Amino acid sequence: MNLPAAVVGIAGLGTMGLALAELFVSQNIEVRGFDPRRDAIASDEHPWSLRDNFSLSSSLGDCVRDVDLAIEAVVEDVDVKNSVLAEIALHTEGIIASNTSTFMPSVLAPSVRNPERFLVAHFFNPPQLVPLVEIVPGPATSTSATAQVVDLLSAMGRHPVLLQKECPGFVANRLQAAILREALALVDAGIASPGAIDDIVKSGLAPRWAAAGPIGVADLGGLDIWARVSALLFPLLSNTAEPSARLSSLTTQGHLGSKTGQGFYEHDPKTDAMTFRDMERHFELGVRFSPERFSAS
Template identity: 30%
Template sequence: MRKQSRIHTVVIAGPGIMGASFAQIFAKWYDRVYLYGVSESSLEKADYLISINQKAQVEQGALTQAESQALLERITMTTSKDCFAQADFVLEAIPEKMDVKHTFWEEVSRLVGEDVVLATNTSGMSVTEIAQAVCRPERFAGMHWVNPPHLIPLVEVIAGEASADETLDILCDIAVSLEKKPVRVYKDPTGFILNRLQYAVVREAFHCVEMGYASMEDVDNVVKYGLGLRYACIGPFETIDFGGIDIFNKVGSYMFDALCNDGGLPRLLKEAYEEGKCGVKNCNGFYDYSDGKDQTALARRDAAFIAVCNALYGKPKS
């Protein structure tokens, strides 16, 4: 298989929010990046997203204006599948529909070189099932990034049943070359690791609000100023070691039974969806993002992410 050191041309398939970020990430470190989309309109939207992200990174000092311009010049947007024949690595970020992914990989896995490693950025779909459409599935695995991926370091590398260990090694090497923090996930569990933890927290957060224990804003504040701050520095098992296994065993003897274990969607989440709320993307969520407050919120989020990452891991190298 083509090792990370032999990768010069990268193809990102899917010019959505994640794909637009991927193009920027790879263009910072690799010679040429193709951002493939099925329509010119989708590529125009990606170009707009990239311009916003680059402006924020320059303003926050993560990139100089010259570095940003050089990065942009290494990105080529295209609707032509000819780009896949030139690929040294392909990362797919198309819609989360199994039939769509199968159709895509059935064709693309035969357009690329036989030694090219392939990855899907699914957020929780079965890597093993997606791989059923891939030619030579041993070179295929999951590569789950966290939104916004140009700012968040974590990358989950997920093994499907057919994924070779060498494939996982190469994907981890690619992540490290991008100054990301890869973790390996085996057995292809639903939601992998991050989303399993995230949705456990989300379920309990909704439960606390639905039971009247606290407001949404205060639940958010508990995470931002307490739990999240702690977990930005140490993980749950480290937290237990610092707090004391004996203490967590004692408190856990009554806490676990008190937590919400309901299946299905939380009532408040389901109601918000049925009311047409989509959050920042349509300026209507659990908070108000109308009249430009969406852009303010995104800028504030990105500035905070950059500051936290710089504080914990140091400013990224140019």
């Protein structure tokens, strides 16, 4: 699959589908998009949609016919995804990728004719900014299909990371959930405020992880030390299977964070925009780190 000769079809033009379309269009790749809820895209919000290498298809079949890569980016509902994937598979012989953040490939692959061409390519929002893409092959996925997707994304300046096997939540979401569980357990126990915990991460942990990752940090600190820390702390960490009491209380009250103006913090568009700009600056710095700095054994 050569860049920019590849042709990509995107099924589902919600927040993530539109962002993926913009990403591929910006690489001069021909992109076709389809969403039954859309017969037009607002060009004032999405000026990239006016470029010659993007077109809005009138049917899913037209969107994915003869493409090199078809990306499913519909709602996180397994029945909807299976239905869309089955139809995609009827209209293309190309590689098919789901952008799911939830469902393992083995759950979705049975819907796909010739499942050796199917895998999960989990992009992170906004994909134009976040280079990471988790590549999760299914039990039947061919090494050729995996390699072609990895090569294409690498040529686009993304950072595809190949998982050795599937698991629920993949890797990034599992790490994020584990950290959030411990953070909220500390809040619920009255040990630290949400602001204090976020300050600790932003001013200490996050820069170290950005440079080396959590396992790289352990290597640099000394595995003998981390073996002792693990023996002491692991039995004391939260292993609850229930949502945090504070989190449950906020959601019950309708305080959902930025989208409602109130969560653990108060939000307004101006301060949230500043936070997103800070994230952009961190990513611009972070991509300068060499991912090949450590060679894992």
